[in-house]
Amino acid sequence: MEQERRKKNSAVVKKVKTRLGERFDEFKQLSSYYQRDVLPATEFVNKALETLGGDMQLLLELVELLPDPDKREAVIKCSASLAQPSKRDPAPRVSWPATSPSPDKGSWDKSPVLDLRESRSTSASPRINVVWFKPTDMRVHDHLPMARAHGYGDGGTHGEPLPVLHLFVFDPFWFKKLPLTGLAKTGPIRARFWMESVHDLRESLRRRGQELIIRRQPTEQAMRDISTQFRIANVYAYNEVCSEELSMEERVRGVVEAGGGALSVLQGFTLYHLEDLPFDPLRSFPQTYSAFRRAVEQGCRVRAVGEEWPKYRKTGHSIVSEKGRGSLQGTCEPLCPAPTGVEVGNIPTYQELGLEEPAPLDDRADHIWRGGETSALAYLNDYFWKRDLLRRYVGATNTMTEGKIAIGKEATTKLSPWLAHGNLSPRLLYQEIENYEKRRLKNKCTYWLKHELIWRDFIRFGAMAWGDNIFKIGGIGRQMANWRWSRDQAKFSRWTTGQTGFPFNDCFMRELVATGYTTHCGRECVAWFLVRDLGLDWRMGGEWFEHTLIDYEPAANWGNWAYRIAPTATKWGPREGDVTQSIEMLLWAHKHDPEARPEQIATTLCDGSQLRVYSLVLNAKPARHVKMWLPELEPLPAKVALEPWRMSVRELSPIFSVEWSCEQCTYINSSDRTECELCNDSRPLSYCGFNYGKDYPMPIVEPKITKDKSPS
Template sequence: RQPFPMAQYRQRVNVVWFKNNDLRVHDHEPLALAHQHKLPVLHVFVFDPFWFGRTRHGRFPKTGSFRAQFLVESVQDLRQNLANLNQNLCVRSGQSTAEVFQQLTAEFDITKVFAYSETLFEEQAIESEVRQVLKARSPGTQLRTVWGTTLYHLDDLPFDPSTAFPKSFTSFRQRVERSASVRPTGYEWGQADVRLQPPPKAPAQAQTSFWGPMPDLPDLGVPTPVPDKRIQLATKGGETAGLQRLQQWLWETKGLSKYVGTTDWGTPAKCSLGPDSTTKLSPWLAHGCLSVRLVYQEVVRYEALCGRTKFSALLIRELIWRDFHKLGTIAWGNDLFKIKGPCGWGNGLTWVRNDDLLQRWINGATGYPFVDAHMRELKATGYTLHLGREVVAWFMTSDLRLDWRLGAEWFESVLVDYDCALNWGNWVYFVLQQAASRQARASAPTTLATTEVLQWGAEHDPKAAFTKKWVPEVQHLTATDAREPWGAVCRTHQV
C-alpha cells in the first residue's frame, strides 16, 4: 500500500485499537471509554505481519491456518457488528502496527488511543512502538490502556501479582474467591450513560479505499486450511458465533448439566464424551470474541434459574485457571519462555534436540497410538482435548526429552485457541514442573511417564475408538492392541 499524502485538514478523533484478543463490541472497556468523549471514534484493527512470521526456536509459522482463518472471520464479524452500530472498522494488513499508526496520525488529529493493556513482551513491544509514534507526532497524544481479559480485575486482587503471586493454583483460587468479586459486564457503559459518537469521515483523498479490504489467507502468507470431517466441533470465528455457541451450549443443550471439568482427571473415558462435555469456548475466549465475565455471568444466571450444581463450580474453576495463567505472566515475565521456566521449575533437567524425533512427534508417528492420535487431531483440526494436550506434552518432555519450548511453539502454531499466557503457562506449570518433580522422585523417570501414557489411554479411551479414528493403521486390532500394538506383534512372532 502506498502511504496517503499528508492531509491538509486533520479531523480530531479518538481511536479504539482492537487487537487479536479483544474482537467484540460487548463488555469492551476501551470502546466504552472512547465513546465517552465528544469526538468521532475511529476503530482500527491491524493484521500485523509480525504475527504471521516464524516462532523463535522451531521456526514454525507463528499463526497456522486454522487460527488465521478464525482470526479473519472474527475481524470480519467485528466489522459487521460495528456497522450494526453505525460505526466503521478500519482494517490494515501488510504493514506493521507502528506504520499504520504513523499513517493515521498523518491523516487525523488523534487525541487518545484506547486499548487493552498487555503483559507479554511481544505485545508490549508493539504497544511501545505505537506509543513512540504517537509521542513523536504530538507529545499530548496518549495511548490509554486499561486492564481486561481476566475474570477478576487486576485492581481487585488481594495481592500484588508482580511481587506476591501465589505459588500454587489452589492458593491463588482460594485467595481470589475469598477476597475478590467479579465485576459486572459492561459496568462502564452503565455508569456513564454512554452514547456512541459518530464515526469520523474518511480523509478526502482516500474515501472509498480508506476503510481497507479484509485480507484473505494467501494475503497473509497462510495456506487455506483443509477441513477434516473427523473434527469434534467445527468453529467459526467472531462474536456472533461465540455468543451463539454460549447460548446453545448453556441454554439449549444444557451442556452445563453434564459438564466435565477440563482439568478434572476423575471422569473416565474422556475421549469418548462428545463435543458438549466441555464448552469448547476456548477459541472465542482466546480471540476475545467472548468476554470471560459474560460467560461467568451467564453461568451465575443459569444457577439462579436452574439451581446450583457442582458443574457450575467446575466450570468457574476452569475460568479461574485461565486467570491464574494470565495474571501469572505478570509474576513470571520472560522466564515463561526460558528453558528453565519461571521459579526454577525446570532446574536440573537436560534436554535434547533431535529433529527426526520432533518431526515424528509433530506428525503423530511416534509409534504410541494414543499419543499419535492426539497429535494427528491437533494438526488436522487445530484442537485436541486438555487431556490430550497433557498426554502429548508429558510424553514429549518426559519420554522423548525434547526441548519443551519446541512443543510449546508447535502448539502456538497450530492451536485454534492459542492464547500465549494459557499455552506457555500450561506448558511450564503442568508439564515442565511435573517433569522436574518426576525426575526428582523416580529412579527411571522416562519409564514411569510411558507407563502412565498407556494407563491414560486405557482409562480415557477404553474402546480405543478415538485412537482408531485418528490412527487407522490399528483399526483392525482389539482395543488393547490398538493402544499397545507391540503386544500383537510379540504374540504373532511368539516373542
C-alpha cells in the same frame, strides 16, 4: 397529552419503518447522536436529510419522535433556515458516510475503498479517538476500550465526544518465524479463525454506522499513517502481559505521544480485574493455582458486564439467554460518529499472510468453529440453554474426580477459541453461568466452569508475575536449565506428525493438526510425552502449539507449558535407566473408566510414580478416540489398539482376550492365527489385515513394561 403523543409516534414509526427499511435505523442512530449532543442541530438536519433523500416533510414528521421539546424546536428552526441555502452552516469538519458501507457479500476481501486523501496532520486536522482492536478482543460487547473511546468513563459518564476510528492490524509480527522450529507464529487454521472474527467485527460495527479500518503492516506504522491524516487524541486498547506484545505496545505509544496524543491501556481479558486482586501480582503472586483460587474467591468480586454503557446497564438484558433479548443490541450504544476519508482496507488473503489456505476443518473435530462474536454467542446459547449441557459439564482440568472423563464433544465447553480471541468476554460467560444457576440448576458442574475461568486468570496473571521465564528453558523457577534437553529433529518430526508408535500420543497429535484443537487431557498427554519420554526441548513443543492451536493465547500456552508441563515432567523422570514412563496414562485411564479392569492394564504400568497423567485412553473400552484418529488401528481389539506393542511382547500375552483359550497350547486363539500366540516362537505381527511396523510404527522409545503390577 403525553400518552396521545406516544400513540401518535408509534403509528408514525410503524409507517415510516416499513417505508424506509434500513434507512430508518440510520435515522435512529443519527437522532441518538443528536440527543447526546454528539451532533449539533444543523449537522443533524443535514445528515438526516441525506438519509431521508432530502425529504424535509418526512424529517419534520420524524422530529416529533424526539422526546426533548427543546431539541425538537431546534431542528424545526434549523430546517426553516436551511430552506435558504446561503444560510447553511459550513460543511462539518468531520463528515459522515451517507450510508453505512454495505456488508460484503461472498468474498470479504472486496471491501470498498472510500475517498483516500493524502494529507498531513495539522492543527486543523480532525481530532479523533482510536480503538485499537487486537487478536484477543475481537468483539463489541463488554469492550472497555470501545466504551472509553466513545466517551463513556467510569460510572457511565459522558466524556469528550470525538469521532472514533476502529482499527485492526494484521501485524507481520503475528506471522513471523518462531526461533527454534522456524514455523510461522500463526498457522493457517488460526488465521482463518482470525479472518472470520475480523469479518464479524466489521459487520457488527457497520450495523452501528461504524467501520473497521484494516491494515497489514507493523502496528506502529499503521498508527503513524493514521496520524498524518488525523490528530489522534487517544488510542484505547486492552493491556498485554507478555514481553513481545508489550514491546509492540510501547512502539505504538511512542508514535501516538509524538503526535500529541495518549495511549490508554485498559485492563481486560481476565475474569477478575487486576485492580481488584487481593495481592500484588508482581510482588506476591501465589505460588500455586490452589492458593491463587482461594485468594480470589475469598477476596474479590467479578465486575458486571458492560457497566459503562448506560443503555445496557439500564435494561440488563441477557444477550445470550432465552429469557433475555438474546441480541447484541444496546450493548454498546449510542456511539460517536466514524471519521470519513479513510481507506477502509481489506482482510488479507492467506497468500498475503504467507500461509497456505487451510483445508476445511476435519469433520471428526469436536466442533467446527467459526470465528467471531456472533457464532460465539449463538454457540453459548446452544450449549447452555438449548442443549442444556452445563449440568453435566466435566471441565478441562477436572482430573481428580474418578469416573469423570474430560474427553468427548460435550464434556467441556469448546469455548476456548472464542475466549482466546476475545469473541466472548469471560465476564459475560460468568454472568451467564450465574443466570443458569438461578434459572436451571446449580451444581458441581456449574461451579467447575467458573473454576476453569479462574485457571485461565491464574495463567494470565501468572504471566505478568513470571515474566519472560515462561519462554526460557529453565522455566519459572529456572530449575530446569540443566536437565538433559535434546533437539533431535527426527524425534520431533515423529511427534508432530503423530507417528511415535504410542497411540495415546499420536491420536491427540493428529487431532491437533487436523483441527487446531485437542482437549486439555490430550495436550497434557502429548506435552508430557515430549518432555519425559522424548527428552525434547519443551519450547519446541510450545512453538508447535503456538503455530497450530486454534485457541492459542501467549500466556495460556506458554504458561501451561512452563507451570504445568515442564516442571512436573522433569521432576518425576525419566531417571537413569528408565524407559517410557508416560504409560501411566493407562493407570489413569483405569481410574477414570469404570469399565476398565485392573488386570487389563496392569501389565504396562510405569514403575511406581504417582504422577497422574490422564485419561487418554478414555473411552478405553472401545478405544474410541484412538481409533477415530488412528484409523489404521481399527482392526485391532481395543486393548491392543491402545498398546500395540502387546503384539510383539511375549510377556504381555494373552494379547487378545477374544477367542483366547490356550491352557496347554493347542488352540488357535484368534481368527486368523494358525498357531497359539503364546507358544508360537515366531509371534505374528499381523492381525486381521493390520501389519505392525508397516501400517503403524513401532514405538519410538521402549515402552516400560512391568508385568503383573496392579495399580494402587
